[in-house]
Amino acid sequence: MKISVLCFLLIVINCFGQENYTVTTSKINEAKIYFSGGILKKSFSADVLPGKNFIIIKEFGRNSGIDISTFKTDKKVNVLRVESYSENSYLYADKIEKDFDRNIITDSIDYYKKVGKKFDQELALVKNSIGIIQKNQTLGNPSSTEILKMIEFNQTTLRNLYNEESLLTNKISINYNKVSVWENKKNRTSGSEETSKIIILHVRSDKKQRVNFEINQYLQEANWRPYYIIRSNGIKSPLKISYKAKIQQNSGNELKNIPIKLINGSFSAEDKPYELDRWFLRTDKDGNVSNQAFRSPYERSNSNVAEYAVMERPKVSQKAIKTEISLDKSTVIPSNVEITEDIDQFEVMTTYKYFTTPKLENKTYLLAYIKDYSKYNLLPGNADIVIEDTQVGTVTIDPNQLTSEMLISLGSDPNVLTKRELVKKETKNIGNKQKQESYFYEITIKNNKDSAINLELKDQIPLASDEKVKIELVNSDQAKYEASTGFLVWNIDIKANETRTIKFGFNVTLPEDLITIDIK
Template identity: 65%
Template sequence: MVKINVLAFVLVISNCFGQENYTTTNSKIREAKIYSNGGMLKQSFSAEVVPGKNFIIVNEFGRNRGIEISSFKPDKKITLIKYESYSNNPTLYADKLGKNKKTELLNDSIEVYRKINKDFDQELLLTRNSIGIIQKNQALGNPSSTEIIKMIEFNKATLKNLYLEEQTLQAKIAVNQAKISALEGKRYSSTRNDETKNNNIIVLQVNSDKKQTVNFEVNQYIQEANWRPFYIIKSNGIKSPLKISYKAKIQQNTGLEFKNIPIKLINGSFSAEERPYDLQRWFLRTERDQYVSNLVYQKPKVKSNPREKNIEEVVLLGESNKIAQRTMKTEISLDKNVILPSDVEVTEDLNDFEVTTTYKYISTPKLDNKTFLLASIKDYSKYNFLPGDADIFMEDLQIGTVNIDTNQLTSEMLISLGSDPNVLTKRELVNKETKDLGENGKFESYSYEITVKNNKSAAIVLEMKDQIPVSTAENIKIEAINPDNANYDKSSGFLTWNFEIKPNETKKIKFGFNVTLPKDLITLDIK
């Protein structure tokens, strides 16, 4: 008797640990962090497990998983075996999830209407056969007038009813077919929804030595997620502050809807490992001046965007490796009412504020006759701006898009509000002279005139820039002539004028330079 009881106990234990247990649960997002590229989801779910092998079917887990089995953190002692996407083996897990009741109801309704239409089709066939029989047996041999009248009356009564019945059956079949088509459309949508839903399901395999409730925490890396700052900047004139709308364009492709959860936006790319850079040995590199056809050394030209012209210095003496500066990341918490659907880019408002602003006009007529209006924002770091594009509006008229550059070492940020066609500039080379100095070489003199006209109804402050060339050799002497009260930096050759110009006023600025150089050298690109 004891042996039988022991054997029964062994069988019970064997059955408990030998059977596979399937349980279904739903994952819940606790927090979402979206970086400029990539992101992280914190999720959690609970499941009842029994002794032996357990398959935990986790709904609403999301796509783009990119996680290891070690990322699942249980709060109880179990053995994690593996996880896989439900869509990898749908036939194995379909019965465990249960059939879609909505789809089953749609299938039942479609079958009912198809059965009714089958009966209607049979009735329609009989009706059409009856019409055919009557039409084939209308001929009479030498009929009397009475027989003809009877035949006519029969046709009117019988055929008329048969034709009416035919039309009625056709109409009923058409109505039912329309209902079937509508139901099939709903079934198709339901099936597609099931497919989408199945893509968000994983199956986690675990072993447990006892029956228990296990809580899981998961940090899930999101590959397909990103956000970028975006601004709308409005100005109502140079006497009013800037109105700035700070926005974020956000996208995530997890297959889940982010709703009623903490969502944080973080600048920079997500990286599981961030370390500071190490300096390497710096070997000084130099270049020889390049002379072509015995001409003065010229800096190689670089193709650039015509909208991004800058006055540059003449000489580049060496090169060095650049070390990128890393800054601490900025974190922005969204309102909990924000909803982020999957696979759709959305724009969310972050902040709206007015910024006390000073305005100034800047012109470099050597490069372009346009005069640009710039807005200066002092202590801009307190607004937590990040680099991004901005739509610029002047007096409710969109004038273009600029890039907000926050990587500046000064406390002032300049934002270009576009060119003002009411401030005109013109630069001309008005005089050029060349003299022979004999064995000492030759002498060249250049004179310029810049004309500025303010067609606006208000006075403006204008900063205008030009330049004097910089010598690259001891035997080439350059002297600035009559810089007309400019701030002249001899090391760079830059000339800067700051002055006020009244409404409808025209100003003329004159300057020039002299060059003494050997006879066998020719100056280039002076205009």
């Protein structure tokens, strides 16, 4: 009986007291990258035995911030701890493959060294042949026929040998460079670089089983931003918009052959809405009562700490509707390198208009108005403007406009010239200790383009801030005048190579002891 009990105890100790090691590889199943931050959905499988298991997970990537609550399993096991390989590498060094992909590199180096050795042998034979020929070229009292044959020999056989020598020398140089490239790669692919991607998961199981694990890994160092190239071939053609994304991630792994989604907005593991709490009405005698209704759950008093301590890990909540862009599965996003990916390309029907405010600057801008822009799902970002194959500048795309058309400035056009001048100023007394000042302006527009344009010109007259001062528009020259703002707006069609002149003015009536300033 004692022997049976002892055997049973030995079996139990052997099953549940031993430490088991297994090696597996992590797989990335999906990536979501936000304007700031991201999520990687990962998985791996491992065969565990009764007792404590050390699961060595290769190709996991950077693992800062990973904790045991991140690992979800399909079987009943206890996840005890997660650690980086570098923490206790001496415990696991003999349990994992030491060479990783270095075997491929070593094989390549050996191959090219063998090829180089073959080239060296061939070159030695060619040089030996050249040496033999050169030593036996001396002829005693040669005839003219023998001399011609020797010359012909040099021009054929010897020349071919020289060419072959040069060709082999070049091949040896190229092959040597290939060996150097692979050796450099071998040096870069050091054990520390590969082992930095390894984590060790401590798991306890009560039986032998295969366990599938899933992880949502939060990335702090990941981002993307929209980027556009807008092309115009003239005001009679639609705009061509290339919609692109500049993407960067620092997971330590290459993202490829997986669904990758780009999402606008910033990601945060604590991106969740506030919850209303009880709202106590306070009076001036209730200073000790603390209202919590307008505070974050993470800022509340210690009386609620226990309640929130048992809540699950914060999940991402959408505070606003987000735009998701799914990239093609062939997309590859390396770690630590910013790439540019094409998202879409389309033509948009556009209304063009030129715009100028010569009071501020003598530049005329080409504006493009895009109708129904919401259907293109554009996001705010920078755009390079290319007009007739020439990049003219960079603008900011802002689709968050409250109008039915989105306005894009395509930059200034040097072929449409404007000039504003104060051509006349008069001052006269009008009695009752008052005076009147008159100002007259001319604006000249010259269209040097070979096509007609529509131009919106904007100017203004001042507004009175003193009830003793009165301002009157003298000549609007068919402008649309808004008295409340003082703005004058002209919409003018100007033919090719045409020059137009706009004239307007205003009178200022004021006490004679007042002096106007800033009128130019």
